[in-house]
Amino acid sequence: MKHYTEKEELEIRRLVSRTLRIIFSLIVVMAVLGLAMRMNQGELIQLTPSEHYRIMTLHGVAMGTLVFTGMLTACWYMLTRHLRLSIEIMKLALVLYFTAFTGIVLSVIKGFGAGWTFLYPLSTLGQWSGGTAALFLFSVTIAGIGYLILFLSMLASMAGHYGGVHRCLGWHLLLGEKSESPPPIVIISSVALVVGLIAVLNGAAYLILNLLHLGNYYALRGGLSMLTSLGVEGPFFPDPLRAKNMLFMFGHCLMNISIFFGAGVVYAVLPKFTRRPWKSNNIVAAAWNTSMIMVILAMWHHLYMDFVQPLPKQFLGQVGSFGAAIPALTVTIFGTLLQVYRSGIKWLPAPLFMYLAIMAWVIGGLAAVIDATIGINFTFHNTLWVPAHFHTYLPLGVLMILVGFMYYFMGEDTRAKSYIGSGRTGLALALVGGYGFAATFYLSGLLSVPRRFADYALFPEGVLLAKLSVVFILIEIAGILLIAKDIFSGMPARSRPRPYI
């Protein structure tokens, strides 16, 4: 059943294609900024601390939101194969996101550098002007408004199509109803959107809190209290612990659901190549609903080193972190392996990239479980082990799913699904570079080298491993560029199809 007219289909393809091309290009630029940071840490170039930390801020916010928006776009596209979603709302969310992105870049150029966490009250008290902090905070708010509108619209459309949010979440399957509807991508997206809504609302509250604090701080410096005029006495000083909880409910959840959207895409695309069914059932529904709860609980692992946080939250943080691994491993990852096992699959680029991405998700997840053990986090927290694990499951995981999707998407258009050119070498380079680069982070973490440092004068091993990582990052970027060349070539229909292996 068609959900769009021919004209609308064309519009969707253009929108997705252009968005992913822009996102992929920006990811390459941000990777180069990451390279600059590691070169500075390896004493190969000299950045001022301000330059280093501003680059760090941009790299963190941009990479996180680019990968998230890219994966969301891919998932949105796959959902439009099943039901009608609003193209206009998607466009609005993307316009707001790229407007926000521009604002974030400008704020960083102007001097803002509080990190992606902009941990309250650093935005106000850092070594940048109030104006640049306000620009940054407003920009992130604009992106959040776009996501909020899109999430609500997608959930409403899915609920309308499948007969309620509870059915989209697969609760009818949990109650014993035998049905293959909705497809897994709808269940997974619904779980991701519910978590996303909680995240965005927390993020909005956190941003407003920061903006109020910033406004009041400068008003007080100017001799008047903005909040006194509203009847609030004294300086505005919200609870930093509560603020930190809000921040991580926002950031942690958004990053995790980018993997969820990625998994949704894999559920939708991989069976097209294995020619095996991957349908909804009570196990899939139970797994993803468990993931929904576990991923929220797991956010407390970011606050293990805040000893004043109530102990039950700390224990639940560890339950959530360990618990999230169970449905992921036993259903999605096991399911991926079952899809492939003795399937006779041709390793065309789309399934190959996705399969390797799922492997990276498991390896990054293992590292995450280790770090999410409170007793280990005691000596791992804020060392380079932390970026090690998310540089495994983001560039080698979620980004690779996105690449796989782009091959699938381009091939779908031109009937050249099996085409691969420079991407063949690109993949090999991206794997060698990506895992080599992550390994330098893991080793640094084991050697207690701290993260978010502009200068490793105190940590000679940190300098050495940063130098080594530069070699691997260059290889990884070369690989990504070759993949980009393949994807950006637009997969001309005349390309002779040939399998990758």
Place this chain on the structure above:
Amino acid sequence: MPAMGIIGVVFLVLALVVVGVFVFVARSAKREEPFDALLSEAYALRKKFFLVLLASLVVYYLVSVSWMPYPPFREDLLRDGESVTVSVVGKMFYWEINATTLPVDTPVVFEVTSGDVNHGFGIYTPDGRLVAQTQAMPGYVNRLIHVFKEPGEYKIVCLEYCGFGHHAMVTSIKVVEK
């Protein structure tokens, strides 16, 4: 808690097992077998895998409780009465510590807070290994109980990004024989 080296080796071994499984399954795909014929065996395997994974994580969780760094789990160190309390305030970009010479093999209670933004109070051994940490947060006091096993000069390093001088927020404490 386990030593860094052990953690590294365990992670490497598990990661290699994962790679091995993915390579094995990818290679198996050269052969084609009807999906339905695989299902009953696969579901039985998944059930076993689920139970083993669940049991492993529960056991690991229970073992890990003994590594908890929080004060309620370390109060017994203070029962003998011999302990030292140290007040720590993190500020952009320096530490205010009211005692910088501390005795070895004696429980030290660090009462850690911040005078401005969030900082991280990290204790590094003379050979550069992180042995303990807690956050320094405005408006809160985190209590960190730690026993220094070896004398020497320990570095205090800020482990929470706090602004452009973050990496320079370092000081030392001396641990001496009693």
